[in-house]
Amino acid sequence: MISIGTIGLIKGITTFDASKGARLATYAARCVENEILMYFRGQKKSAQDVSLSDYIETGTDGAALSLMDVVSEDGDLLEQVSSRESAEQLHRAIRSCLTEQEREVVVLRYGLNGKPPKRQREVAIITGISRSYVSRIEKRALQKLRKELEE
Structure with a gap:
């Protein structure tokens, strides 16, 4: 989209005629807008283009089900997979x-063993070392x- 707008801006600058009394900014903005509109008019909707609001099937309750309904439910799934x-x-x-020793401290401190996280004082008692x-x-x-995960 930015590329199309840039083409419109270049066309506006090269065809601008100051003697006609228009400001460059006004003329260039119209050229950018027209270039974008021409781009969208030139795009044909193919059979493969799908809108999120298109109905894809009827749900079990008889209501029409749109692609947006499915995508919004799967959004949580994507977050879960990423997590x-x-x-x-x-x-x-x-x-x-x-x-x-580092592994044991981190696991206990952050509850990575499925148990609640512990305070440093509690970890010290469990491991038999000082809190400091x-x-x-x-x-x-x-x-x-941090270093390992950044690599």
């Missing part, structure tokens, strides 16, 4: 780049994970 892929990528990074050491391990592990 699942991100989680798998995170778990791979945890397994591949963290030490056993848990903090340092967590910071180091998160830096490693």
Whole structure:
């Protein structure tokens, strides 16, 4: 669309005649608008073109079902798939780049084992190390994970 508008702008600039009393901005805007309209007129709707508001079938309740109805329901599915892929990528990074101790701290802190996340104090008690050491391990592990996931 930007390309079509740019073509209209170029045509407007090259054909502009200041002696006719019009401003360049007004004339160029009309040229851009006309170029876009000509582009859309030239496009033929093919059998493959589908509108989101087109009806695709009748639902089980007898009501017409549009493509938009199906797409909006699948939007959540796409988010779930994307979220699942991100989680798998995170778990791979945890397994591949963290030490056993870093892995344990991260899993406990962020509840990656299906259990609720724990506070640093709780992680310290479970692992038998100081809270400040848990903090340092967590910071180091998160830096490693960020670096791994950015690559």
